[in-house]
Amino acid sequence: MLRPPAVKAKGLTRHFESRKGFFFSELTRTEALRGVDLEVAPGEIFGLLGPNGAGKTTLTKILSTLLLPSGGRAEVLGLDVTREALRLRPRIGLVLGGERGLYNRVSARENLRYFADLYGVPPEKRAARIDEVLTWVGLADAGDRRVEEFSRGMKQKLHLARGILHEPEMLFLDEPTIGLDPKSARETRKLVRSLVANGVTILLTTHYMFEAEELCQRIAVLSRGKIVARDTIAGLRRLVGGDRTIEVEDYGFEDLEVARLRRLPGVSRLFTEEFGPRLRCTLRVGTGELTEAQIRAALPGHAEMTVRERRTALEDIYLDLVEEEAK
């Protein structure tokens, strides 16, 4: 059986107009999304990366019917996000990171009960389902405490519990582990994986590269309202020209020497960074193309320099892509 894509967006644009000042107000216009095409397959975890202000939250809100696009169109689970929002809503869940969005004066359980009613969890299943999600996110013992007593991480977990309460088929997670301690963040990632194992499709926004690397099959990098790359992590490695990263470091290199490194066979990208008195040249190199001996031979005057090799991480790829886009 062929399932339609979980998300299918074509040419999505969104701008915001905001006024500054009361009497002599000035209209400023922000282009948050400038033509986004996106396709997410059912059952996958799709990662959305990008610098602050790139438009990730805006895109997430449009796809989860909390914001109307200014242009273009999008379908989620085969339903148009603008025209069929009411039919779509019970089938999707949205978790926005942060501490807001909960009724602080009442207990976690009452919060969940309220949203269970609003989102249509059958009344006879409600209590059991609330217990289930509370246990799932690790709040089983805190269910009857008022949310105002919760730590930031506990609120975050409660958000997640609310997002999955009504068993959505598609979940939008906007920075779900922001502000969580390492252990809670790891539990959250485990939870995300178990959701996917149950067939839920996930669109995940994160600033933690290892998180995306650990969880996501495919990734899109959004920069200033546009998708600048979209592929599997292996595909992105090829895109930035190499799955090997070699760092060459010493007390300074001549411009001429740096240029010589750049011309070595297999080097697709090179950039330099200063660390106090030391200078580091970082090279992106393809599989089996360049050896340490070749590098040392190219820089004969630097017997003391260090040469280190590691696998190109998603973070490297990301920085390459975002830097390139900024030029």
Place this chain on the structure above:
Amino acid sequence: MAAVRSFSRRRSLLASLRLAVLTFLADPQWLVPSLIAPVIFGLVSYELFLGSSPWFVLYAILGAGMMSMWGQTLYGSGWATGQDRNLGTLEPTLSAPTPYLYVVLGRIIWNTVSGLLGGAIVFVVVALSYGKPVPLSNPLGFALLFVFVIVSLAAVGIVFSAAYVYTRYAGFIQNVGEFAFYVGTGCMFPVALLPFWSNPISLLFPPTWALDALRYVAIPGYHGLSWGLWGDLVGAVALTAVYLAIAGTVFSRVERHVLEVGNLGDY
């Protein structure tokens, strides 16, 4: 694989009513408007009209009771939506499959009940201070009109709620409205004593008309708005209908508008 779901407007309304009660019970700040303010309104109005005829005492009760009910029913309704904005719960609530209007209605039911409680407290306080039973010239008419006053208050409350969804500046609008209401409706003083300019504003609120009608019915020889009881009734019914119609149509539009503007998260 899809989960079974059963959402309905009634369920949203009841869930919201339940949450309103729980929030109320959890928050001691509500004791002031709901229990203490009516006692003070009652005592002040009793002092003001000390030595007047029993009808004046009734007048005072109605005025103070209305002030208390206005505070609870109307202010409470707008406040709750403003609170949704501040807490950031407006987004998850509005992205639910049922219209937000039913959440608002659930709250208004609770606010009306607690507003009635305030009205009852005023009645008891003044009656006790007065020491004699307070007369009522037309109990049945009074009861019917009283219910209607509540409906007219709720209608204004819904419209104010919509304003809070629309913009975070709604508090400003509501404060102006509240001032116009207190001064203009003749809660405390007969409208005739007021400067002319304040009347047009208060006439925009259906409770002004309904309250005036209530006084015509309850107090013999009462002279309020110049068009008399029947004029009041027609005006009150028509205005309430207008407010309810506005509320019904405005809500779905406001919901769409906020998705267009994207200011739901502002606070």
